[in-house]
Amino acid sequence: MRAQDVAFRNPNLLSMASSYAEATESKALFIGAHSEDFSGYPDCRPAFFDAFQNVIDVGTKPETEIELKSLFVEWSKTEIAERELELGVPYESTWSCYRGEEPACGACDACAFRLEAFRNAESRDPIAYVERPEFS
Numbered sequence: 001m002r003a004q005d006v007a008f009r010n011p012n013l014l015s016m017a018s019s020y021a022e023a024t025e026s027k028a029l030f031i032g033a034h035s036e037d038f039s040g041y042p043d044c045r046p047a048f049f050d051a052f053q054n055v056i057d058v059g060t061k062p063e064t065e066i067e068l069k070s071l072f073v074e075w076s077k078t079e080i081a082e083r084e085l086e087l088g089v090p091y092e093s094t095w096s097c098y099r100g101e102e103p104a105c106g107a108c109d110a111c112a113f114r115l116e117a118f119r120n121a122e123s124r125d126p127i128a129y130v131e132r133p134e135f136s
């Protein structure tokens with residue numbers, strides 16, 4: 001799967017999440033975009049999230065206060081993986097692949113970033129892949 005296959009995805013996801021957040025009086029939305037997404041995914045850039053915060057502020061009731069948090073937006077996927085490994089994140093329970101079924105494809109951008117991050121962090125991703133590059 002390529003970047004154009006998920007074009008303008010985050011506005012759709014954030015719109016649904018914003019609706020749910022307002023209905024449940026939630027105070028924050030979190031999105032896990034990272035810096036390596038910038039080149040192929042304009043809706044993963046800090047400017048987009050700043051703009052979407054404005055959409056939330058203007059598009060919800062005056063008393064609604066939802067903060068859009070993109071905590072990892074300046075981090076690389078490797079930095080995220082290294083921190084998560086330090087924290088003991090149960091990676092066997094996580095998912096990144098754009099493919100909607102197991103095993104993960106190993107070839108989409110999300111799988112490529114994930115596998116590269118594990119390699120750079122000198123660790124091995126515990127989930128199953130259809131194809132796993134030799135280096136991972």
Ligand SMILES: [Zn+2]
Nearest residue numbers: 097105108111
């Ligand atoms: Zn994949």
